[in-house]
Amino acid sequence: MFTGIVKEVATITKITKTASVTKLGVSAPLVFSETKVSDSVSVNGTCLTLTAKEKGVLFFDVVSATLSKTNLKRAKKGDFLNLEPALKVGERLGGHFVLGHIDGEVKLRRIIRKGDYWQLEVEYLSSFKKFLVENGSLALEGISLTIKKVFPRFFTSDIIPFTYQNTNLKYKKSGDWLNIEFDYLLKKK
Numbered sequence: 001m002f003t004g005i006v007k008e009v010a011t012i013t014k015i016t017k018t019a020s021v022t023k024l025g026v027s028a029p030l031v032f033s034e035t036k037v038s039d040s041v042s043v044n045g046t047c048l049t050l051t052a053k054e055k056g057v058l059f060f061d062v063v064s065a066t067l068s069k070t071n072l073k074r075a076k077k078g079d080f081l082n083l084e085p086a087l088k089v090g091e092r093l094g095g096h097f098v099l100g101h102i103d104g105e106v107k108l109r110r111i112i113r114k115g116d117y118w119q120l121e122v123e124y125l126s127s128f129k130k131f132l133v134e135n136g137s138l139a140l141e142g143i144s145l146t147i148k149k150v151f152p153r154f155f156t157s158d159i160i161p162f163t164y165q166n167t168n169l170k171y172k173k174s175g176d177w178l179n180i181e182f183d184y185l186l187k188k189k
Contacts, residue, residue: 002042004095004137004144006082006167007031012075013057022062023051024075031083032056040100042084044168045142045179046070047100058083070102071177080168082142095144096137099184104128105177106140109154111169118159118169119148122178131182139181143167 007030014025026043032053035041039050043060052059067073075081087093106128109121122140124132131138132150139145143163148156164170172178 001087002047002084002098002100002142003087003093004084004098004139004142006084006143006163008083009166009168010058010081010083012077012079012081015075015077020064022067022072022075024048024060024062024072026058026060026081026083027056028058028083029056031085032058035085040086042082042086042098042100042142044071044081045098045100045139045181046072046102066102069104070179071105072179074177080171082168084142096139097184098139098142098144098181100142101181102179103131103182104180106180108172108174108176108178110174111159111172114158116161118164120145120157120159120169121154122157122180123154124180128180128182131186133186136186137183140178141168142179143169 008028010026010028013027016023040047041050048060051061107123109123112119132155136147145157148158
């Protein structure tokens with residue numbers, strides 16, 4: 001379980017693909033120092049198992065089912081990823097409960113500079129509308145965010161300068177695909 005508070009923006013240094021697994025090598029000095037093999041780590045919001053550590057690089061195996069549902073299928077060397085180690089019992093919960101189980105992808109419509117902050121406009125599938133509640137929580141790229149306004153085809157979320165500067169959002173552009181996880185408390189069976 002995670003909180004949606006990104007610990008580090010990491011860089012993909014290596015990608016190895018086989019028929020059934022994609023191995024991501026990620027340079028992340030901060031997260032490297034505080035994790036061990038077998039730990040769960042949120043990678044762009046996707047809960048992955050740390051399978052190896054070597055010379056400052058973390059390695060994650062991503063199976064085809066995970067690739068099909070996330071933007072990790074488009075990952076390439078040099079891309080920036082949001083990382084968050086799993087929540088430890090007793091730690092402060094700064095965002096909201098994020099499971100790391102991606103519901104799908106949404107498309108970034110645009111990022112608008114609003115003086116000292118930014119606003120995201122994010123297009124969504126009609127099947128996602130039931131999970132979008134104004135002032136409700138969601139995770140985009142593993143970042144705990146609040147939905148500002150819901151429109152028929154897109155929603156908005158305001159991004160404070162700290163979040164913008166300390167996540168991969170500063171590298172995103174219109175048309176990019178973002179991983180989304182809706183607030184677990186809003187999901188119905």
